[in-house]
Amino acid sequence: MIELKKFGWMIKKELISLKRHPVRLVSIIAFPIIMILLFGYGMGGDMTDLPIVVVSQSDGNLTDLTLDTIKSSETYHVVKVMDDQVKAEKMVDDGEVKAAIIMPKDYDDTNSSNQKAVTLYLDSSDQMASQILDSSTQAMFYRLSNMAATTSVTAVNENSTATPSLSHQLNNFKDSISLHINRIYGNIKYIDFLVPAILGMTIMMSCMMGMGATIAGERETGELARLFMTPTSVSTVIGGKIAAKLLIELVRALILILMAIILFHVSIKGGIFQTFIVLVFGALCFVGFGIMLSARTQTQEDYAQIVMPFSMPMMFISGVFYPIETMPWILQKLAYVFPLTYLNDAMRGVMLKGQTLGDVWFDLVILVGYTLLFFIIGVKRFNRDV
Amino acid sequence: MNAIETVNLTKVYKNFTAVNSLNLKIPDKTIFGMLGPNGAGKTTTIKMLTCLIQPTSGGATVGGYDIQKNPNEVRRLLGMVPQQVSLYKDLTVMENSQLCADYYGINPDERDSRIEDLMELVDIKYAKDKLISQLSGGQKQKASLVASLVHRPKILFLDEPTIGLDPTTKRILWDLIRELNDDGHTIILCSHDMHEVDMLCDNVGIINTGNLVAYDTPQGLKDSLLESNKKEISDTLSQISSESDVSKSTKEDVDNLSLRKMSFLLKSNNEDVINSLRLNPHVKSIEIAHNGRINIRIDYFDDDALNSILDTVIKSDGVIKSVSTEEPSLEDVFIKATSEVVEDDRA
Numbered sequence: 001m002i003e004l005k006k007f008g009w010m011i012k013k014e015l016i017s018l019k020r021h022p023v024r025l026v027s028i029i030a031f032p033i034i035m036i037l038l039f040g041y042g043m044g045g046d047m048t049d050l051p052i053v054v055v056s057q058s059d060g061n062l063t064d065l066t067l068d069t070i071k072s073s074e075t076y077h078v079v080k081v082m083d084d085q086v087k088a089e090k091m092v093d094d095g096e097v098k099a100a101i102i103m104p105k106d107y108d109d110t111n112s113s114n115q116k117a118v119t120l121y122l123d124s125s126d127q128m129a130s131q132i133l134d135s136s137t138q139a140m141f142y143r144l145s146n147m148a149a150t151t152s153v154t155a156v157n158e159n160s161t162a163t164p165s166l167s168h169q170l171n172n173f174k175d176s177i178s179l180h181i182n183r184i185y186g187n188i189k190y191i192d193f194l195v196p197a198i199l200g201m202t203i204m205m206s207c208m209m210g211m212g213a214t215i216a217g218e219r220e221t222g223e224l225a226r227l228f229m230t231p232t233s234v235s236t237v238i239g240g241k242i243a244a245k246l247l248i249e250l251v252r253a254l255i256l257i258l259m260a261i262i263l264f265h266v267s268i269k270g271g272i273f274q275t276f277i278v279l280v281f282g283a284l285c286f287v288g289f290g291i292m293l294s295a296r297t298q299t300q301e302d303y304a305q306i307v308m309p310f311s312m313p314m315m316f317i318s319g320v321f322y323p324i325e326t327m328p329w330i331l332q333k334l335a336y337v338f339p340l341t342y343l344n345d346a347m348r349g350v351m352l353k354g355q356t357l358g359d360v361w362f363d364l365v366i367l368v369g370y371t372l373l374f375f376i377i378g379v380k381r382f383n384r385d386v
Numbered sequence: 387m388n389a390i391e392t393v394n395l396t397k398v399y400k401n402f403t404a405v406n407s408l409n410l411k412i413p414d415k416t417i418f419g420m421l422g423p424n425g426a427g428k429t430t431t432i433k434m435l436t437c438l439i440q441p442t443s444g445g446a447t448v449g450g451y452d453i454q455k456n457p458n459e460v461r462r463l464l465g466m467v468p469q470q471v472s473l474y475k476d477l478t479v480m481e482n483s484q485l486c487a488d489y490y491g492i493n494p495d496e497r498d499s500r501i502e503d504l505m506e507l508v509d510i511k512y513a514k515d516k517l518i519s520q521l522s523g524g525q526k527q528k529a530s531l532v533a534s535l536v537h538r539p540k541i542l543f544l545d546e547p548t549i550g551l552d553p554t555t556k557r558i559l560w561d562l563i564r565e566l567n568d569d570g571h572t573i574i575l576c577s578h579d580m581h582e583v584d585m586l587c588d589n590v591g592i593i594n595t596g597n598l599v600a601y602d603t604p605q606g607l608k609d610s611l612l613e614s615n616k617k618e619i620s621d622t623l624s625q626i627s628s629e630s631d632v633s634k635s636t637k638e639d640v641d642n643l644s645l646r647k648m649s650f651l652l653k654s655n656n657e658d659v660i661n662s663l664r665l666n667p668h669v670k671s672i673e674i675a676h677n678g679r680i681n682i683r684i685d686y687f688d689d690d691a692l693n694s695i696l697d698t699v700i701k702s703d704g705v706i707k708s709v710s711t712e713e714p715s716l717e718d719v720f721i722k723a724t725s726e727v728v729e730d731d732r733a
Contacts, residue, residue: 005488013485017476020517222472226533229436229466230489231458 003236010240011247018248028248032256035202036195036263049077050129051097055088056081060108066144070101075136092121098129101137192267195260196275196347197320202256203279204286204340207249208311211290212303214241220299234382242287246280249287253279269354277357278350281367282343288374289339295381314340342366387450389414389541389572390435394444397430397596404430406596407444412589417563417573419587419604421580423724427596428576432543436464449540462490465539469546471526475519479510479529482518483536490537497536504532508562524555531562541572548582560586580716590716592723600723604716611714611722619686645670645683647712648692652680653705662702668694 018025054070056063071078079097082088088100100121107116120137122130215238218224227237257275260266268275293310297303317331318324318340324332335341346363349355357364390412397405405427412418422428433439435448437457446453449463473482483501492500505511510528513521518529527547534542544563548556563586567573577583583590584604592600592607600607652659663669663682668691671683684691692711699706 009485009488013474013477016481017474020476222468222470223474225438225468226466226472226486227489228438229461229464230486231461231491232489 011244014244055102058108196351197344200343207286215294216303270350291378292374392446398442416588419583419590422593465534486533650709659702659704
């Protein structure tokens, strides 16, 4: 009962501190929002409204269809439709637009057997934009070619005057764009891939950093010494600290999940509750990590120096931003040592694939294993010497 | 009965011996001054006695309990007011005291009344709902005292409790320390303020390089330094007199060696007093300082000199406003005790 009271005091103390420091309270709410905004919009957002010009030098149905398709696409922002190719190219050269889509003079000539050579005049200095424009424009013209070919083949069958070579060419064209994509978890965008791991990473950072502030900070100011001079076990003091930290982190996790839903319309296929539970496992694990690292650290500054070599590699190697499989083999091996990898895997399993806690049991067992290991080492290494 | 007793208490950090076979007895219900230069081993000793760290060898009992076998019993008996106030800055004085009371398992029914009583005792009740971060240095120390006394510890460690405080607050705390001692608390006072230690402590121990180099009452320590000085002078004098050729300048040095100073201020200096003093055989030299103070040198070994000189002044109708003699202070004892070990170490 007395131990519970001591436990409760740590939670009460943290909550009172938060209440009396509105700035800290704001940071608890603002930090996850900033993280998700930064990573979500900065790295995971789609690239849209890229400024382009279109050079249209012919009239007809295909030209109209093409212009309509370009204008209705979210990828492009058509600054101007013009007939002067040189002027259009100059606009790209001057950096006014990212590309010029140049349709040839015979673009709408259905009688011509020549291939219609559309040119994408591209500012390739902007690597990201040029990649998007390249692939989007290719995809769009394949689609348009397919539509044109279908129309032409019908015309060929009806009109025996058409040359056999043109008919053959169009048929080939049609076959070549037959692309079948089977997305088993639906159309997952990069932001969908990113959000579960951002949740995991944010929890990791705040748990590890926060624990250092609590333990090493109180050790530095002597507050911990006062507690250790009372007839109280190390595990009660640490347990109280963990309970307080966990409570705050879970509020943060909830805010993160809600922000992800509101800002990025991320659908959580496994449900908020299961996602929350996975985050609890993660939070416990990283609080344990923090305890272990801060067990003998004398100052907050020391702790910051110690925690960095662990948190930074974990952030970049645990598959937060890129799939682990795309990394060099040595980093892949390293990734499977880091607990964040398992948290990310479980988070993606629940959020993207709609898996249950039972489905991600392996990740959770690993996290629990790490948690126990960190706590045992932490409590063993922890000394009352302050 | 001893409140604290250490037997060969030793703490070694890798290659460094912080506390070396410390044997110390602190009688119950006394105020003990623990002195020592920085890095002498005082903090390590306190950490061992408060069960924050384990000794490497030897042992200690606090209130009769072994610090290694019954650490929780020891903790129940101890209170600590550290130099750096270690209360939660975001909590109020009351909340901090309640937290400490609950950590000591104080009965909830009497917790708050006990805290209120202590607040009245140290005169901090008016600030009970203030955050620690809003308090002045003196108020923080008082709040720290309340939190440290809430479980009624038999033994109270005070680490530089008055450092940085203004003279008035210092005096209030000194009175409080005496009151606590009168109430039956054994107090271990670590301080670099020699005046504070001299005034408050029943016994003083000086620790240097992990060893207890002096232990006595403050007066006992000063007396022993006086005796030691006399012995040193007489040894030097007998050594010099055994040498055959003593030059004039050396003779003067030898004479000065055995002299000590006394000075007094008269309501008004008159020639009669000065002349009478010049004729007094106990007076070896006399000079009038610019502030009117009469500085006299007397023989170190002349126990009758002070009486005789004062008698001369009074008989010459001199009215004494103040008088001072050159006696060893606790600071002299400290410097002597700590320098001897340093010299021994260097040798």
